[in-house]
Amino acid sequence: MRTHIRCGTLFTGLTDRADADQTIVIERDRITQVVPTAGAPRAAPDDKVIDHSKEFVLPGLIDIHVHLSYGNAQANEDIDIYGSTEFRALRALHAAQLVLKAGYTSIADPASTGYCTVGVRDAINAGMFQGPRITTSGRQLTGHQGLGDWYPDSIGVPDSSIGVLVRTPEEAIEEMRLQVKNRVDFIKVTVDGLHRNPATSELMASFNQEELDVIVKESHRLGRKVITHARGREAVLYSARAGVDIIFHAFEIDDECLDAIVKSGSILSPALTFLANTILFTRPSDPCYKWRPSMNRRDIEVACEGLIKARKAGVPFMVGTDSGFAITPYGEWHAKELEIMVDYLGFSPGESLRATTSVNAGLLREGKNVGRVAAGALADLTVVRADPLQDIKSLQQRENIAAVYLGGKEIAVDPPGKVTTYQWEHSFRQWNETYTRDRVAELAR
Numbered sequence: 001m002r003t004h005i006r007c008g009t010l011f012t013g014l015t016d017r018a019d020a021d022q023t024i025v026i027e028r029d030r031i032t033q034v035v036p037t038a039g040a041p042r043a044a045p046d047d048k049v050i051d052h053s054k055e056f057v058l059p060g061l062i063d064i065h066v067h068l069s070y071g072n073a074q075a076n077e078d079i080d081i082y083g084s085t086e087f088r089a090l091r092a093l094h095a096a097q098l099v100l101k102a103g104y105t106s107i108a109d110p111a112s113t114g115y116c117t118v119g120v121r122d123a124i125n126a127g128m129f130q131g132p133r134i135t136t137s138g139r140q141l142t143g144h145q146g147l148g149d150w151y152p153d154s155i156g157v158p159d160s161s162i163g164v165l166v167r168t169p170e171e172a173i174e175e176m177r178l179q180v181k182n183r184v185d186f187i188k189v190t191v192d193g194l195h196r197n198p199a200t201s202e203l204m205a206s207f208n209q210e211e212l213d214v215i216v217k218e219s220h221r222l223g224r225k226v227i228t229h230a231r232g233r234e235a236v237l238y239s240a241r242a243g244v245d246i247i248f249h250a251f252e253i254d255d256e257c258l259d260a261i262v263k264s265g266s267i268l269s270p271a272l273t274f275l276a277n278t279i280l281f282t283r284p285s286d287p288c289y290k291w292r293p294s295m296n297r298r299d300i301e302v303a304c305e306g307l308i309k310a311r312k313a314g315v316p317f318m319v320g321t322d323s324g325f326a327i328t329p330y331g332e333w334h335a336k337e338l339e340i341m342v343d344y345l346g347f348s349p350g351e352s353l354r355a356t357t358s359v360n361a362g363l364l365r366e367g368k369n370v371g372r373v374a375a376g377a378l379a380d381l382t383v384v385r386a387d388p389l390q391d392i393k394s395l396q397q398r399e400n401i402a403a404v405y406l407g408g409k410e411i412a413v414d415p416p417g418k419v420t421t422y423q424w425e426h427s428f429r430q431w432n433e434t435y436t437r438d439r440v441a442e443l444a445r
């Protein structure tokens, strides 16, 4: 038995264009043919014909930056401390299902609590639960100047953290070998994120060039790609020179960085959705209101300049959103990064869609079996009641997602029920102010 899907418009993910009136033929979980409907094979009596002739069909969408174990975190303590690892793994499965319902059939998780996401990936792959295809790292390797080592020394980087402190190349090698034993798909390293050098006001890298070279070389020897968190110039430069596969953020790059990126063939993935949402949605009652939106506005302004140059230089981009925070909840904003790439970075809608399908697939376990509508590929499809080539924003409206297919099987896209959260699952801040007599008087004015 075969399934014939009639597509009004088909975007295969392999070019920036779409074609009208195409038919996809599916056998079991794979696509066997993609042909114009006029010349499509006749359906046999026991074949199934599905009519999407009024709709726009894309390869199942891919977000390579979804932190499944963060639980829509409101604070770093939520990410690292509250909620047991066991609870986090179950919550991560729920989060993964929310992302799938939004039309994202594959995701990558770059930094997870323990082996939560490895477990969720394996349970889904074993057929125990429905969920997207998952490619994941373990905990992210960090130094004292990297994201993850953000608590006082008396606490350090707890075992429950999404980061793991490696103080020497030897410790990094040991940690990577352990993670590979425990079957992570790639290695994530935070090369900066916290501290600026007072002499230069630049973000400081948490590893020097020699150390990062050792880490990347060992990861590649173990057959694992490396993703770095690198916002600052120094971290990006070291990452590119070390031959890192994918550089996240890359906000403060200069021409020297760009030359190194072009030479190394590293891919950039900025994740500007996190910044844009922070600017747009953070409210005066949120503790970070006073600093975060203005900082993120500056970050975006600086980032666009370098990222536009990189795009023009032919550097490939992958697409991710940094979902898993309170400002980027699961299943909500994955397609927004495409709008940002079009509006801020000068991508055409087709270019951004190709990036989030066939280009993003380059990181995944499934490789060329996903992110494209082509004979031999897995039958993962997202069907839309709009034309995202005309209006890239249309992918963000839940009502526009007409159907999602995973390996040829249709997934229910009904909005899931609300879940309750408990105080012990997350940190809390009891007051946003220090109520001195002066402050109380000020507030009364």
Ligand SMILES: [Zn+2]
Binding pocket: 065, 067, 110, 322
């Ligand atoms: Zn992230």
